[in-house]
Amino acid sequence: MIEVEGLEKTYFAGSVATPVLKGVSFRIDEGEYVAIMGTSGTGKSTLMNILGCLDKPTAGRYLLDGTDVVSLDDDALSGLRNEKIGFVFQQFHLLERATAMRSVMLPLIYADDYPENAEERAEKALAAVGLADRRQYRPNELSGGQQQRVAIARALITDPEIILADEPTGALDRKSGLEIMAIFKKLHRQGRTIILVTHDRALAENAQRIIVLEDGKIATDGAVEKQRDPDLELDTLGAGEDKK
Amino acid sequence: MRMQRIVGQGIQALGANKMRTFFMMAGTIVGIAALTIIMALGKGTEKKVMKRVETFGPRAMMLIAGGGKNAGPDMTVTTLTMDDARAVREQVKDLEIVTPIAWRFRINVKYDANRYQAVFWGVEPSWHEAWNWYAAEGDGITDGDVATMARVCVIGQTIRRKLFGDSDPVGENIYVNKVRLTVKGVLEKKGTSPMGTDFDNRIIVPITTAMRRVLNVDHVGAIRIITRDAALMPRQIKEIRALIHARHHITPPQEDDFRIASPVSIAKMARGTSRTLSILLIALAGLSLIVGGVVLMNILLISVGERQKEIGLRRAVGATRRDILFQFLAESLTVTCIGMLAGSGLGALVTLILRQSTKIPIVLSWEPFALSLAFALLVGTFFGIQPARKAALLNPVETLR
Numbered sequence: 028m029i030e031v032e033g034l035e036k037t038y039f040a041g042s043v044a045t046p047v048l049k050g051v052s053f054r055i056d057e058g059e060y061v062a063i064m065g066t067s068g069t070g071k072s073t074l075m076n077i078l079g080c081l082d083k084p085t086a087g088r089y090l091l092d093g094t095d096v097v098s099l100d101d102d103a104l105s106g107l108r109n110e111k112i113g114f115v116f117q118q119f120h121l122l123e124r125a126t127a128m129r130s131v132m133l134p135l136i137y138a139d140d141y142p143e144n145a146e147e148r149a150e151k152a153l154a155a156v157g158l159a160d161r162r163q164y165r166p167n168e169l170s171g172g173q174q175q176r177v178a179i180a181r182a183l184i185t186d187p188e189i190i191l192a193d194e195p196t197g198a199l200d201r202k203s204g205l206e207i208m209a210i211f212k213k214l215h216r217q218g219r220t221i222i223l224v225t226h227d228r229a230l231a232e233n234a235q236r237i238i239v240l241e242d243g244k245i246a247t248d249g250a251v252e253k254q255r256d257p258d259l260e261l262d263t264l265g266a267g268e269d270k271k
Numbered sequence: 272m273r274m275q276r277i278v279g280q281g282i283q284a285l286g287a288n289k290m291r292t293f294f295m296m297a298g299t300i301v302g303i304a305a306l307t308i309i310m311a312l313g314k315g316t317e318k319k320v321m322k323r324v325e326t327f328g329p330r331a332m333m334l335i336a337g338g339g340k341n342a343g344p345d346m347t348v349t350t351l352t353m354d355d356a357r358a359v360r361e362q363v364k365d366l367e368i369v370t371p372i373a374w375r376f377r378i379n380v381k382y383d384a385n386r387y388q389a390v391f392w393g394v395e396p397s398w399h400e401a402w403n404w405y406a407a408e409g410d411g412i413t414d415g416d417v418a419t420m421a422r423v424c425v426i427g428q429t430i431r432r433k434l435f436g437d438s439d440p441v442g443e444n445i446y447v448n449k450v451r452l453t454v455k456g457v458l459e460k461k462g463t464s465p466m467g468t469d470f471d472n473r474i475i476v477p478i479t480t481a482m483r484r485v486l487n488v489d490h491v492g493a494i495r496i497i498t499r500d501a502a503l504m505p506r507q508i509k510e511i512r513a514l515i516h517a518r519h520h521i522t523p524p525q526e527d528d529f530r531i532a533s534p535v536s537i538a539k540m541a542r543g544t545s546r547t548l549s550i551l552l553i554a555l556a557g558l559s560l561i562v563g564g565v566v567l568m569n570i571l572l573i574s575v576g577e578r579q580k581e582i583g584l585r586r587a588v589g590a591t592r593r594d595i596l597f598q599f600l601a602e603s604l605t606v607t608c609i610g611m612l613a614g615s616g617l618g619a620l621v622t623l624i625l626r627q628s629t630k631i632p633i634v635l636s637w638e639p640f641a642l643s644l645a646f647a648l649l650v651g652t653f654f655g656i657q658p659a660r661k662a663a664l665l666n667p668v669e670t671l672r
Contacts, residue, residue, distance in 0.1 A: 076668045081587060102591045109589020116671065120584040124287040136276045137589035181588070 028220060029055040029078065029189070034087035036073050047073045048084065049243035055222065057188075060215040062223040062231035065240035072193070074240065075224045079112055079191050080104045092188050109137050113182025115192040119174040121166045121181075127153060128162045131180045138185065152180035156210055172203025179210055190214065193224045202264060208233050208257035233257060277594050280585075281601035284578075292606060295570045298563015299610030299650065300617060303643045305556040307618025308625075310639035313549040315632030320541040324534045326464060330367075330501050331401070333532040334359070334494040334511060346375075349490040350519055350528045353478075356494045358518060363510050368497040370397040373481045373488065380474060381446040382434040389430050389474045391447065393481020393491075401495045409441040409456030416455075416477040420484060425456040427473035450485050452476060504533060560646055563610075564654035571603060571658035575665075582662050583670030596663035603655025604648065611647035615640055 036048040047070045055061050065071040076082035077089060080096055081104075089096040092111060099107065108114075113134075121130045131149040135141055142148060153159055156176040166174055175195060182190055192211065196204030212233065215221055223234055231237050232255045239246045285292045327333075334355075337345025353371055360369040373393035380389050392398070399411045406425055416423055424447065431440050440454045461470035482488055496511070498504055508531050515529055516522070575582070582595055590598075619635060626633045 072672075079587070081668050081671075102593075105586065105589050105591040105594075108587060114587050116584075118580070120580055120671070122287075122584075123578075123581060125283070129283070133585070134588040136280060137273075137585070137591075137594060139273075141272065141276060185589075 028057045030090040032088040037085045060234045062234035062237045064231045069240040070243045111188040113187040113190045117194040117197040119178045152183045190221045205257045278601040281598045295606045296610040300614040302560035303614025304618040307639045309552040311622040314634040316545045323541045332496040338527045365499045368401045371491040374492040385434045387433040392475045393478040406456030407459040420479040423455040424452040424476045427471040428460045429471040564650040568654035575662045579670040583667045586667035592663040599659035604651035607647040607651035
């Protein structure tokens with residue numbers, strides 16, 4: 028599904044070379060829920076940009092669903108992102124003053140074949156994140172958690188191979204964050220491949236597997252012994268609030 | 272299809288920030304409105320000019336006694352003669368009519384107790400043809416009249432009204448400069464010139480009668496010449512000038528004692544300074560369009576800066592550089608095209624109000640609209656391409672950070 032081998036990335040500022048990734052190799056299979064962890068400056072964002080086909084490595088191999096990403100040009104990368112990757116960002120990045128429906132349908136604008144049932148698909152995607160009744164709401168009429176759910180619906184609409192989430196709860200309160208994580212858990216159960224990029228170990232423990240980056244290399248790569256259950260945590264949180 | 276969706280995204284982005292869109296549009300609206308009004312004014316002047324040329328005759332020339340720039344002949348110049356007319360007729364090729372005219376601007380006419388001042392023309396029969404102006408009642412001037420120095424005249428409609436009222440003038444005697452002439456006909460009504468001259472305030476007599484009996488002169492005031500083909504006119508004017516130079520023994524730089532009016536010179540005179548002025552105003556309108564374009568470009572550039580995250584997001588979900596380029600170009604072109612429609616509408620409105628409330632000649636036509644559309648596309652593309660390129664070249668990784 029995803030196969031990276033000897034991935035290196037070096038940034039050049041004039042004559043100064045700054046290596047950020049120094050040979051990263053791993054494999055992520057279909058249906059896996061993987062967290063990529065690391066403190067800032069460990070190359071975590073760079074790795075995410077490469078996995079998301081937004082950036083190319085200086086050296087190494089990246090196979091996405093059998094496609095050799097490194098050899099592709101900018102336009103082909105755009106097509107690949109459109110088809111195979113659903114992004115969820117920390118800052119949501121919804122379209123300014125656009126309704127939830129329009130934000131969700133955005134990736135279809137750039138699809139090679141615009142589906143006839145675009146609206147129906149957007150409605151389904153919004154329903155999947157529990158926002159069926161917020162279709163015509165604009166970002167300023169939605170809470171942070173709701174905005175992030177719109178962003179997840181947007182990531183789902185093209186039915187991508189991978190959902191790539193970069194600190195998806197970073198801008199949210201605890202409860203909204205747990206709700207988002209519950210959605211990811213549900214998507215994982217439905218068979219989606221999810222890559223969660225975060226600096227937060229607690230958040231990473233929502234995944235099945237954690238890859239820890241340190242100084243541009245993989246420090247550890249292993250299964251999570253006790254996967255967190257956001258639904259349970261939400262219940263406890265709810266119970267805690269009830270007591271008050 | 273993809274292009275259509277991308278243009279749609281651009282239009283939606285414009286709709287999302289209407290204030291910004293309006294400011295981008297303002298320069299185009301003002302520039303196009305100014306252009307529309309100025310061109311309507313110019314077109315109005317041109318129509319007036321065309322009317323004067325038409326009145327003068329598109330195939331006509333006038334060889335006029337006296338140099339200088341005055342409209343009419345110089346009465347003190349006595350060098351233009353019937354022989355000059357004959358020489359032009361015989362020596363310049365492809366002329367249809369050459370007809371000399373002896374004239375006075377004001378001459379007293381009298382019938383019974385009624386007096387009036389008329390424009391007086393002594394003419395040959397071909398004059399009727401040369402001006403396409405014939406007798407509506409009675410007869411015109413004939414070869415016989417010229418040969419016999421007949422004491423006859425043909426009068427214009429204004430003279431007829433002033434001297435005879437409702438009664439029939441044909442066969443009556445009138446006094447012109449104290450010379451008794453019999454009215455043999457009444458000219459067709461010609462109306463008023465664009466300059467306000469009454470064409471019907473006119474009396475024509477055989478040229479021999481005019482020169483011998485009324486004016487007592489040997490010279491003529493002008494010679495009207497009609498060419499067979501307007502295209503030959505520039506060459507014929509040169510030939511006529513050379514011929515008269517030779518006959519009058521004039522060698523440049525000695526000053527001419529005649530001048531030749533043609534549709535070209537008439538149009539030039541009628542336009543006067545209005546053409547220069549209108550070119551200047553069009554340049555001003557063009558300048559305001561360019562300024563508007565620069566403003567548009569700057570707002571777009573700022574907007575590209577402000578919308579970096581949107582651009583990054585679009586790139587992340589699959590937009591290519593071309594998609595982004597086309598979206599911003601579409602935004603720029605939509606702004607200039609809608610601005611152009613609004614500007615044309617505003618310009619047309621002002622034009623119509625001007626036409627209703629003033630006497631300024633104004634003609635609204637499709638040309639300013641077509642020119643405006645061309646300008647809108649040009650300005651939109653030219654000033655949109657730079658911001659669009661900037662947007663397209665943004666690195667999505669950096670904008671999404």
